[in-house]
Each structure stands twice: as structure tokens, then as C-alpha cells.
Amino acid sequence: MTHTDDFLPSGSPNVLETGKVGYSAPSNIALVKYWGKTSGQLPANPSISFTLQHCQTRTWLEFHKQALGTVSFDLFFEGKPKDSFRPKIQTFLERILPYQPFLNDYHLAIHTENTFPHSSGIASSASGMAALSACLMALEQQLYPDVNEAYFRTKASFLARLGSGSACRSLYGNPVVWGRHADVPGSSDLFGVTLPFELHPVFKNYQDTILLVDKGEKTVSSTAGHNLMHGHPYAERRFQQAHENLSELLKALETGDLDKFIAITESEALTLHAMMMTSMPYFILMKPNTLAILDRIWSFRRETGIPVCFTLDAGANVHVLYPENVRKAVLQLITGELVAYCEKGQYICDEVGDGMKPL
The missing domain is CATH 3.30.70.890 (GHMP kinase, C-terminal domain)
Structure with a gap:
């Protein structure tokens, strides 16, 4: 069974002064719904979702090494500063600091945009937090080159959950199960997983x-x-x-x-x-x-x-x-x-x- 301690970085990171990474992540739609959660953004029941293809958030993360000792970031939505998004991102970055303590050493510039209209009534928190989490894992992978693809995806899902519960289902292809369930080996309340069998062609x-x-x-x-x-x-x-x-x-x-x-x-x-x-x-x-x-x-x-x-x-x-x-x-x-x-x-x-x- 995976524990939160499994997502703590170990060893000494590479020296990395500046850089830029980018990821897209889609929205998803739950088929079995998650409604109700416990502390730590954990679901009260398991859920399963279809990952979408075209309704996506695209995020680029620029990072510059600074001895700040605290979370520091600028946020741009479709090229313009977006102050209304800041509190949620601030909370998210502070929440994931135990798992990515190196964030205190960088100033981040987050540039994000949606392929669908933000005011369309489609929730963008899942795709947005998933895309940002993937970018943060890309930064971690540059600092810790031993990070493999499976760990990258699992930890990205784990981090995304701490920003928006359903976001942990947007890192994988279809379908995705989030929450421990007896019929899904490896399923977890901490992150999403793919199905243990081949999906029917239909x-x-x-x-x-x-x-x-x-x-x-x-x-x-x-x-x-x-x-x-x-x-x-x-x-x-x-x-x-x-x-x-x-x-x-x-x-x-x-x-x-x-x-x-x-x-x-x-x-x-x-x-x-x-x-x-x-x-x-x-x-x-x-x-x-x-x-x-x-x-x-x-x-x-x-x-x-x-x-x-x-x-x-x-x-x-x-x-x-x-x-x-x-x-x-x-x-x-x-x-x-x-x-x-x-x-x-x-x-x-x-x-x-x-x-x-x-x-």
C-alpha cells in the first residue's frame, strides 16, 4: 500500500538555476460520482471517470532560483494577471510543500489557458490543477533525474488531488478510478489509477x-x-x-x-x-x-x-x-x-x- 511518505523526495537535487516546462491536461467527467470528502482531500467513496480529449488546460511553468524561503509565484491566465485565481494556487502550493520542499527555492511564473471558454460552465479546476501538477513534476524530474515515468504520473495525480480532488483523475487515459475499491488492485484514496483490464472496444x-x-x-x-x-x-x-x-x-x-x-x-x-x-x-x-x-x-x-x-x-x-x-x-x-x-x-x-x- 502506498503512503504519503512515499512521495517525499530523497537525496540531493541537481543544481538548477532557471528553466521552463509545459503540460496540458484535460477535464474529466465522473460516471460514478465522488461527493463528500474527509480531511486531506480524501474521498468518502470511490469514483470512476472518462478523461476528455479536447477540453484541456495548457500550462507553462517558468522557474528562477531565488533564496526566498517561502512560496513565490506570478499567475497569468490567457496572458493577463489573474488575481482571483491566486488564493487557490497559494493554498495548493503551500499544501504540497512537504512533498516538494524545493519550491521554496524558486520564484514561479505560471502561464495557463483553456481550450474551452473559461465562462462556459465547464469546471476547469480539474484540468487546471492537473496541468500545473504535471509541470511541477517536470521540475522535480529535472532536479531528481531518477524520477521514472510511473512515479511521475502517480505523484502528479497525488499532487493534483491536493488542489482539486477530481483533478487526480485527469492525468491518465480512460477510465480512471480514484478511491480504494475491492475490485481495483492498487486503487488508492491518494491518487487515481487506470483499469486493471482491457476496456471494451465500444x-x-x-x-x-x-x-x-x-x-x-x-x-x-x-x-x-x-x-x-x-x-x-x-x-x-x-x-x-x-x-x-x-x-x-x-x-x-x-x-x-x-x-x-x-x-x-x-x-x-x-x-x-x-x-x-x-x-x-x-x-x-x-x-x-x-x-x-x-x-x-x-x-x-x-x-x-x-x-x-x-x-x-x-x-x-x-x-x-x-x-x-x-x-x-x-x-x-x-x-x-x-x-x-x-x-x-x-x-x-x-x-x-x-x-x-x-x-
């Missing part, structure tokens, strides 16, 4: 079209929502249910059972929002247009037999999931009907992807 090029129902700021942050699972009347049963659903979904992903995949994925999406609606205080992040889309997807599936389904994140937007071989028919549904429920008719076509990449 899922290897799965499509995800994201319908942008509401691009506004969420009324309740994910952090606040997670905290409301403490003392939630249905929390313990929900955590148990996530383990059960993950076991069943793993079977579906291995065998290509689309009916089981659809049933579990949609149930998980609705359960996530049921937890929000039954917390205290309670809240609803879905919008009327969200429900209209879900209803139309159900009726379309009944009418045509086409295996299209939905999932939701902690917001109003709808992820429409379907195999590539029915792409034409599903896009006709989206462009012909569902865009009417999207803010300004906007949607993003994506598909499953490969995780982080060097720039």
Missing part, C-alpha cells in the same frame, strides 16, 4: 457532447457541497452504493454492456443531485432546461433504441454520452432539438482522451 472512442445549459457561477461551490455530506441523513448508504455501482460499472466497461452502463451512469448523475436536494441546507443546481433535456434523451432512446445517455456534474450542464457509431443520429437530435435548451445554443463536442501531455 468505449474506446466514446463521445461526450456537453450541452451548456447555464454558463453562470454556481450558487453553491463544490467544496461547500462536499462539506454538506457530513451529517447527511443518507450519506453512509450513498457511500456504500457508490462501491456497489462501481463494481457493476467495471463489468459493463469490460464486457461492453451498454444497457448496464446507461442505467448506472444516469442513476449516479441523479443520485448526485438527490444528495444536494436532501442536504441541510438543501439546494438545486439543475435548471428547468436541464430536466427538459433529460426527458428528451429518455424519449429519444425509447423511440429509436439508440444507446445515448446523460450524466451531470455539480451544475446544470448535461454531458450526452454515446458510442461513436451513432454519432450522426445523436448530433441530429442535439442540433435539431436540444440546442434550444442551451444558453445561446452553445455546446461542445468532445470524446474520451489520453490524459496529460508535454507541451
